Amino acid sequence: MKLLAITLKDLRRSFRSLFSITFMFGVPLLVTALFWFIFGSFSGGEEEGFTLPPTTVQVVNLDEGQTPDTGESLGAVVVDLLQSEGFATLMAVTEAPDEAEARAAVGRGEAGVALVLPADFTASLTGPGMSTTVGLYTDPGLTIGTQVVAAVVRQLVDNLAARTISAEVTLAQLHEAGLEPDAALIDEVVRATQAETAPVLNVATPGAPEAEGEEDGGIGLFLAVIMGGMMVFYAFFTGASAMQTILVEDEEGTLPRLFTTPTPRAVIIAGKALAVVVTLVVQVTVLLLLGNLVFGIDWGEGLLVALAAAGLVMVAATTGLFLISFLKNRRQAGVLFGGVLTLTGMLGLVSVFTVGSPQAATMERVSLLVPQGWAIRAFQIAQGGATGGDLALTLGALLAWSLVFAVIGIVRLQRRFA
Amino acid sequence: MKDGIAIRAKELRRRFGTLEAVKGIDFEVARGEIFSLLGPNGAGKSTTISMLSCLLAPTGGNAWVMGHSILDEQTAVKQSIGVVPQELALYEDMSARENLNFWGQMYNLRGAELARRVDEVLALIGLEERSRERVETFSGGMKRRVNLGIALLHKPELLIMDEPTVGIDPQSRRHILDGVKALNAEGRTVLYTTHYMEEAEELSDHIAIMDRGEIIACGSNDELVQIVGEQSRVDLTLNGEAGSLLETWQALPGVVRATIGDGASSENDNGEVELSQTVSLLVDDSNLVLPALFETATAAGRRITAVDIQEPNLESVFLHLTGRALRD
Numbered sequence: 088m089k090l091l092a093i094t095l096k097d098l099r100r101s102f103r104s105l106f107s108i109t110f111m112f113g114v115p116l117l118v119t120a121l122f123w124f125i126f127g128s129f130s131g132g133e134e135e136g137f138t139l140p141p142t143t144v145q146v147v148n149l150d151e152g153q154t155p156d157t158g159e160s161l162g163a164v165v166v167d168l169l170q171s172e173g174f175a176t177l178m179a180v181t182e183a184p185d186e187a188e189a190r191a192a193v194g195r196g197e198a199g200v201a202l203v204l205p206a207d208f209t210a211s212l213t214g215p216g217m218s219t220t221v222g223l224y225t226d227p228g229l230t231i232g233t234q235v236v237a238a239v240v241r242q243l244v245d246n247l248a249a250r251t252i253s254a255e256v257t258l259a260q261l262h263e264a265g266l267e268p269d270a271a272l273i274d275e276v277v278r279a280t281q282a283e284t285a286p287v288l289n290v291a292t293p294g295a296p297e298a299e300g301e302e303d304g305g306i307g308l309f310l311a312v313i314m315g316g317m318m319v320f321y322a323f324f325t326g327a328s329a330m331q332t333i334l335v336e337d338e339e340g341t342l343p344r345l346f347t348t349p350t351p352r353a354v355i356i357a358g359k360a361l362a363v364v365v366t367l368v369v370q371v372t373v374l375l376l377l378g379n380l381v382f383g384i385d386w387g388e389g390l391l392v393a394l395a396a397a398g399l400v401m402v403a404a405t406t407g408l409f410l411i412s413f414l415k416n417r418r419q420a421g422v423l424f425g426g427v428l429t430l431t432g433m434l435g436l437v438s439v440f441t442v443g444s445p446q447a448a449t450m451e452r453v454s455l456l457v458p459q460g461w462a463i464r465a466f467q468i469a470q471g472g473a474t475g476g477d478l479a480l481t482l483g484a485l486l487a488w489s490l491v492f493a494v495i496g497i498v499r500l501q502r503r504f505a
Numbered sequence: 506m507k508d509g510i511a512i513r514a515k516e517l518r519r520r521f522g523t524l525e526a527v528k529g530i531d532f533e534v535a536r537g538e539i540f541s542l543l544g545p546n547g548a549g550k551s552t553t554i555s556m557l558s559c560l561l562a563p564t565g566g567n568a569w570v571m572g573h574s575i576l577d578e579q580t581a582v583k584q585s586i587g588v589v590p591q592e593l594a595l596y597e598d599m600s601a602r603e604n605l606n607f608w609g610q611m612y613n614l615r616g617a618e619l620a621r622r623v624d625e626v627l628a629l630i631g632l633e634e635r636s637r638e639r640v641e642t643f644s645g646g647m648k649r650r651v652n653l654g655i656a657l658l659h660k661p662e663l664l665i666m667d668e669p670t671v672g673i674d675p676q677s678r679r680h681i682l683d684g685v686k687a688l689n690a691e692g693r694t695v696l697y698t699t700h701y702m703e704e705a706e707e708l709s710d711h712i713a714i715m716d717r718g719e720i721i722a723c724g725s726n727d728e729l730v731q732i733v734g735e736q737s738r739v740d741l742t743l744n745g746e747a748g749s750l751l752e753t754w755q756a757l758p759g760v761v762r763a764t765i766g767d768g769a770s771s772e773n774d775n776g777e778v779e780l781s782q783t784v785s786l787l788v789d790d791s792n793l794v795l796p797a798l799f800e801t802a803t804a805a806g807r808r809i810t811a812v813d814i815q816e817p818n819l820e821s822v823f824l825h826l827t828g829r830a831l832r833d
Binding site: 100103345346 | 603
């Protein structure tokens with residue numbers, strides 16, 4: 088009961104502070120909104136705006152079929168389309184001899200996306216009732232450009248499949264009804280039936296079982312990455328500033344006074360730590376919901392997102408505990424939080440903002456030197472539709488960071504308040 | 506531990522690194538009395554109180570509070586005491602009622618009992634009508650009352666007050682002193698620390714004078730004053746620094762002790778800066794000594810600009826025992 092009373096008191100004080108509310112919710116949303124406006128011009132606006140560097144795409148065209156009417160290979164059509172001038176600013180497409188090499192290139196970070204068109208690609212799209220699997224392999228730590236390109240490729244292939252299947256059905260039905268095919272009518276029916284067509288594309292990541300892809304627009308993925316990054320960045324500040332109440336109460340005399348009450352010191356500190364965790368849970372939940380409601384962000388499969396959020400809460404809270412255990416007063420806290428959290432936060436975000444650059448792979452590794460990088464990776468994996476196995480490794484890393492921080496923080500605080 | 510004793514300290518000591526802040530003190534506080542620890546800043550009063558309220562662990566010795574050891578029965582000690590810290594220790598962004606509710610829970614109060622005690626304390630400190638306003642909107646005196654009210658929530662047998670009147674206006678100070686007397690009249694034991702002699706004299710049944718971590722005298726006000734007998738304290742203010750005059754005065758017949766006090770500077774009508782210095786003397790008979798003091802000052806080229814003669818009191822005792830004024 089006392090623990091909850093302390094937690095509720097801290098929560099009441101936190102959520103009464105306009106500064107805290109602004110910092111926890113307002114700033115991350117504002118930054119995302121700014122990117123949303125900028126990205127609006129990228130995605131078709133007339134004004135010059137933010138542009139992404141091209142992402143390297145390796146295509147393996149194994150298609151052996153030909154269309155009955157023109158004798159074309161649809162696999163070759165797809166490759167030509169992706170290599171056309173229209174996509175030149177978005178992706179640099181090269182062909183790879185086989186799937187293994189293309190996937191290895193993605194694994195090494197030399198390519199962001201690998202597209203494998205199977206031998207029966209044309210046959211499955213032109214033959215009645217046939218289907219096939221197109222491999223789209225992406226880096227598990229998805230970056231903005233990679234996600235945008237993956238989404239474009241996915242939509243291109245899906246549309247091709249949808250139109251072909253729809254046309255088949257429509258022509259058959261018209262023929263049975265004794266009607267002459269009309270091109271305009273066929274197009275109309277094709278559009279109407281596109282939504283009902285089954286996807287022929289499966290998305291897989293290197294080293295993981297194939298998972299079914301979900302359609303998503305490039306801007307949605309882009310905003311998801313940006314807002315995910317902002318959420319992680321500011322969650323660490325929330326964790327640290329909420330833990331800082333231990334220092335604040337020590338300076339203001341309320342903590343020593345609490346120690347003179349018949350309440351165990353461990354309960355007092357635990358109550359305050361629980362308040363930090365609850366504050367972070369509220370912050371992350373609200374930002375996830377607002378991201379979805381305001382910007383239409385699809386964060387990914389519910390359970391994976393929940394696990395990523397839990398990892399973020401855990402590591403942000405323990406980082407705060409770790410940091411304040413080294414501090415004597417609020418003045419030191421301002422310097423340390425401003426310096427350490429900003430620096431590590433920017434390091435964590437570096438992979439997001441260096442996408443497509445020659446140093447992208449290196450920068451991603453650099454981002455994983457700090458807990459923020461792992462937290463961002465967890466959300467990116469969840470957004471990329473990866474399996475729980477992929478996330479498990481990242482959550483394991485977050486757990487390890489958290490355990491180290493928690494042990495050091497608790498030991499140091501125990502010594503301090505003994 | 507014998508009956509009727511609220512606090513018994515035995516060889517209580519506390520060291521911070523190389524500094525021994527409390528040097529093995531012994532004292533007893535009877536139940537139902539007001540006991541003051543009197544001494545200048547740095548004497549060890551707050552450290553002693555911190556140990557008695559289980560905030561600091563002693564590095565030696567032990568103490569028993571309401572029969573419970575501060576080493577082995579900390580929860581029982583904490584439940585039996587109410588601590589009023591020197592600085593305000595409350596949540597200013599919460600209302601008075603929210604503060605009392607929270608602190609009441611920390612003292613194991615729950616439900617209807619908690620609600621009743623919060624209402625009673627609000628009435629006691631005279632803040633019922635403003636109970637739902639944030640403390641940050643209160644005056645300094647009102648905040649002090651909330652600070653005191655928190656310590657009274659669980660009806661502690663012993664109230665520990667650490668210099669509660671520091672830095673407040675005379676009206677609020679009077680309110681607190683009257684409050685302490687009223688609480689004592691209800692049968693509550695009060696341990697009170699102060700460096701104001703007048704407060705100790707007015708409130709206390711017994712006084713322990715502390716200096717540099719030690720209790721240098723302990724007893725009732727009358728018992729302590731008897732230490733200096735009929736000696737009076739004379740404070741003289743000189744224009745300029747005392748210099749060698751101090752040694753001259755120290756050697757005069759009837760002067761027990763002479764110490765230099767505060768120095769000050771001021772601007773005269775011509776815009777010149779003038780220095781002044783206070784000298785405190787403990788003398789056997791002020792009527793006999795004063796003429797000699799004036800003569801020697803004149804001979805040394807100094808002018809005495811103010812004279813303050815005090816009958817034997819705790820200040821005299823402190824000066825007598827330590828050679829320093831209490832305010833130093």
